[in-house]
Amino acid sequence: MSHNKWDIMKKQSSLITGGECDMSEKLLAGGIEAGGTKIVCAVGTGPDDLTRAVFQSGSDPDAAMREVTDWLRAEQGRRGTLRAVGIGSFGPVDLDPASPKYGFITSTPKPGWRDADVLGRVRRAFPEIPVAFDTDVNAAALGERRWGAAKGLDDFVYITIGTGIGAGVVAGGRPLHGLVHPEAGHMRIPRVPGDDFPGVCPYHGDCWEGLCSGPAIKSRTGFAATEIPPDSEAWRLHARYTALALGNIICALSPRRIILGGSVPKGGLLGGERFFAMVRAEVQDVLNGYVVSPALEQGIGEFIVPPGLGDDAGVCGALSLALDELDRAG
């Protein structure tokens, strides 16, 4: 998405909420989607009621996070008291509440952000309210569960394919962390015979992310995903590799639904509908009838779906983290 679009949305949102309605009885919360390029912030009660702002992540977490917290404070002045803030962050992040680095970004190659204390900076700015923290993709998954394409589901996966490939996993109704957090983009998959593209992952070469992220597509074809001709072999390969990875996710996690977000599944000149149709057919081919469920047969169209919240999944997910925190507190 272009920054222009966000600027417009921000202006629109400001206009919409300019005439203040009665927010006092609703739970006003803040959401921070901290990405490697930009940080999207929102204040509101849900996807239909958001004021937003976008800041550059840059290479100075202090400066960037000060812009974020200053904006949240200003919105609080305009819209009423924030009850909680949620942060969905790019990673890898430390999600262990017992760790001294809980809420830090850990081993990122992004300049300035290695060992950056994201959660602490927000907590210090808002010491009086709960601040929740999770991965960007776990947050997006929870946003989709609250408002989007995963309503009522306790076991599902949210995947984003863009600059990288990430997966948020909800299992038993809760985001899965485990030892660190899922990194399903780095699963290894078999190569399509004859395809000798080495992949772009600096760690694994031809893992799923190495073969199918936006930069991988650019490296393979010379084109951004948005510019590839609809009849390009690249789309067929991308659908096949993505299906092999989704097959592994189905075998490992047995999700009730897979949400495919991010820029690449929009399908560029091919179109999202055709791309999703290709992926669904390839997933059925990969599983070959072994896992028996109507959801994987006639129901495949409702099993692999785009995000219900579209590009808002991330920031709404961050907001959802905050609301979940308030739900837990009763």
Add this chain to the structure above:
Amino acid sequence: MSHNKWDIMKKQSSLITGGECDMSEKLLAGGIEAGGTKIVCAVGTGPDDLTRAVFQSGSDPDAAMREVTDWLRAEQGRRGTLRAVGIGSFGPVDLDPASPKYGFITSTPKPGWRDADVLGRVRRAFPEIPVAFDTDVNAAALGERRWGAAKGLDDFVYITIGTGIGAGVVAGGRPLHGLVHPEAGHMRIPRVPGDDFPGVCPYHGDCWEGLCSGPAIKSRTGFAATEIPPDSEAWRLHARYTALALGNIICALSPRRIILGGSVPKGGLLGGERFFAMVRAEVQDVLNGYVVSPALEQGIGEFIVPPGLGDDAGVCGALSLALDELDRAG
């Protein structure tokens, strides 16, 4: 494991529990590990206090399950009242309590067992007590959590490599079912260059199970896993493919521990210790430092481990299902 060993264990157990101690205050439960070849049954309160019996699964579920329930009744007569029964079953099984086929084995190729109502047969024999049902590997995982190598862990995976490859997943302290149940043995992994063995999986050819199950090893080498020379290339390939699959499991599920059970990881003439050392080193090579955790570095020896309950993981797991049911009922 030979049947002789089980017969001896059964005799020993009978001797141990022959002079009856006071069981009235302990929760006496029954466990049924329903496998494709044999059905292992136990009555007791935990792994150190079990009476057991083994029956052939055969091709007549009625006859086999009658032997099982008759034996449980007889043990009840000897040891006191059973409070619950747990069943860990080979599959695929239907785990949806709302389904008319809940507790059935579904699409197995095993003669006579397709659409066999395993749970119903036990419920009808013991209508007065709860009967719990899950996959054999989910049950084994829960047994390892209660008494074995996963004590205190909420997120881990139990894998068995034998006739097939199965995985039980515990996420957030509960067995993961999701849409059906995990079938991680059927994940696709890249081939080792130069290895053209086609694999034996009738659905996928060279999925993990197709490359690494006992029958796959036999088909590749002409030898059972117990007979392969320690310096055989087959062990190296097996460790590599298993590590690629475990790497995918780590990326998808972020477990805090992986327990590797079943006959193949015992390592035959190579020995289990050497086999586990090979797998651990290959897992580190596969991940290549991307997922950062001490558990995957210096702690790898405690991260990939054999079952704490050894060959008893399955039947103790079934017993654990029953005890979990009683815990829930308070």
